Amino acid sequence: MTSTFLGMPTTAPRGVGHLRGDQSFPAAARRALADSQLRRNLGHATATIRAKSAAVIAEAPDWQQLRDAGAAIKADVMARLPELLEQLEAAVTAAGGTVHWAADAVEANRIVTELVAATGSDRVIKVKSMATQEIGLNEALEAAGITPVETDLAELIVQLGDDRPSHILVPAIHRNRAEIREIFLREMPGVDPALTDDPVALAAAARRYLRQTFLHTPVAVSGANFAVAETGTLVVVESEGNGRMCLTLPETLITVMGVEKVVPTWRDLEVFLQLLPRASTGERMNPYTSMWTGVSPGDGPQQVHLVLLDNGRSAVLADEVGRQALHCIRCSACLNVCPVYERTGGHAYGSVYPGPIGAVLSPQLTGVEENASLPYASSLCGACYDACPVKINIPELLVHLRAAHVTAQRRPTTESIAMAAAAYTMDHPALYAAAQRAARLTRLAGRRGRGLPPPLSGWTIGRDLPQPPPQTFREWWAER
């Protein structure tokens, strides 16, 4: 192996994990759009969270300054990522933890499976974590005879319902209370048959169901929202207390974290702990935040592991424009404000990362050609950029990735030929004027656009064509 080979940023491998869908976005979206229950559930949930978030953001007079600070810290992290990771590794190790490095999903799954197997347990409790979903850890554990138990309520709903997550924060956002009740009655062992669909009752059912599992499982797997390079402190932000259970009760704790989650200093948390809850659940502060630095003798897990995951992140980092997708703190504000997400839901995006951030992150982690329809899954309305607490310019990234997809085509396409021809025409005013006159011929197609070829025929599925005017503006101007 040469050092050049060692140093090549690499995308996430195929055949493992959940970054690629089996359908293009438009095809998957069509199916979702036909599900009126799904659209009602999503419309209700996203409207609720938008209102809550807007109210608590309005309480923070320095919201924009916090966003500026958050964006600057993240940009600094990306510029110094290798040294910060080495610093983090040293601090965690000094505090009694063990650091592992996983180049991709396969290696991360192998490391975690071996660590769990070493404890002798055939079961792990899990705190909701995007990184472990991304790498397909549950499938890898199951293949090794280990049962992963998702303990976050929404993850539990998804796991019991043999479903797929559709939202970063609330993976079961596509389910309403009645559907959740049905799933619990059908799949939750020992559930009270008189269970109602009152959310309080549903939460209580989950409490009863998981309590013994929490008390008797010796190993947990978590993600991390932040890791402080300076101190080696890991942070998990949660609501229900299932996180605290997993981080406190077992003897062994294994945390899997994307390399981009590191922040330089302890003080940086004062920024992110203000940004994240307000942007994500619309709370001033989430109910529980746990912070641990290595091992605390006599308190909590005495075997503490940290798995640092690349799995395509180095490839994202290699793109100077694209790397801002790594700034994401997984708040899901961009999903909640996105008019496309609100109508299609998360499954249409194929990857575990749905919505606007997924449309720019997934194609970069896998290479744009393996998620080529995602950068187009946006009307570029810009609501995501305004909502992002770390100011990721998602519309700019979408356009950037569209260009990357176009560049990746080795042969001219119908579209590329048309685009080049249009640019040529528009760069020659006489040709342009002639083309304008020719546009009047579309009158022949009528307002319903009879006979228009795809993709133009897509327009007329629900919209009439404008009637070309008898005279263009420049013709009118010339006659003045």
Added chain:
Amino acid sequence: MRIALFVTCLADTLFPEAAKATVRLLERLGHQVVFPEEQTCCGQMHVNTGYPDDALRLVRRHVRTFAPYDVVVAPSGSCVGSVRHQHAMVARRAGDERLASLAEEVARHTYELSELLVDVLGVTDVGAYYPHRTTYHPTCHSLRMIRVGDRPLRLLREVRGLDLVELPQAEQCCGFGGTFAVKNADTSTAMLADKMRHVLATGADVCTAGDASCLMHIGGGLSRLRAGVRTVHLAEILASTEAS
């Protein structure tokens, strides 16, 4: 004031009434409008569809055409957004730093119509008369890319005879998004359906906006529904008088 009209290819070709109204309005306010005939298209469609390299020649043309003018106006928030946020990027991508700084210079002097009226010309009452129940859709690029804020509403509130009604969930996208409307036609029309539902809920006769593209989209949907609500560009309302 001498003002160069950046007509936009869409208004020029399909919606000349919006452009003519812009000219009539500015002339009525006592300004001189010039139309540089070398202009064609800002290249936004190319950039947004993934063809920034094809857009380069259009950016170059646009910058060359409008560099000589101190004030440029366009009846489109979206095209002004492209001039402000995309032209320099397209030039830099091609390694043309000189073009990038010229593009930034042109962008500094380019205004969307409501910005020109309120900020540069300092008027909100343009002497218009338009006796219709009207609702305003703040298009995404006007709202979030160039941030025209409430300028269009301030102008509309001064129009005599106009009954301005608030559009529910006004800030949601209508689903146009350029080639999005054809590449993701199903999602786009689902977004449009909600936008139309809100427009119809206002009971307005007229839906207005500062972008012909979004109006083409909303208008195309309303026409298909035979809903009886017209889409009219903001410039046309502001240009209307009792005489017209």
Added chain:
Amino acid sequence: MVGRTVNSRELILGRLRAAIGPTTTTPAEVPRDYRPAGGDVDLDVLVHRLTDYRATVHRCSDAEVAKVVDEVLGGQRVVVPPRVPGHWLPATVAAVTDENLTAEQIAAFDGVVTAAAVAIAETGTVVLDAAPDQGRRVITLLPDVHICVLRTDQVVAGAPDAIARLDPNRPLTWISGPSATSDIELNRVEGVHGPRRLHVVIVPRP
């Protein structure tokens, strides 16, 4: 296994270095124009924010804490950290000090009484740092009722103040109201895995 780990470490760091290209290693300037630590503390804000997230707030003297504990947990079994002040505990509760109790034993208690390290007024947050008057993290997790006694001099204005006061080398638990979830239709409901009732007792500084 060790050999492979070392190789992946070099591999990943090499990839990341190549991705960044030639770079400076001095920390970038971060604009910190947000409200800094040192803002005025408003206890009424703290009370409002705690109540808003369904915590129950009591304000009394240090001597009256026992009365509050009696009202909330009288006649019940309570676990306490090793150094909780004895006068907080009324005779009506059966208080057991946590000396390496098992999780199952702790789960059998009805409630827990602790002190706190810091509280944040603006967000209604109490932070525990596992000091001897707060105990191991597990004791405030398994019992269904948590009574947390807070001195007014422990209350700060915002998150920056809390971060400045806390020691990252200690295990920290930030608590804002009782256990809750927003997972069903994005409505917040209280009461999942952690304590379903949180009482905060605010006492004057000594």
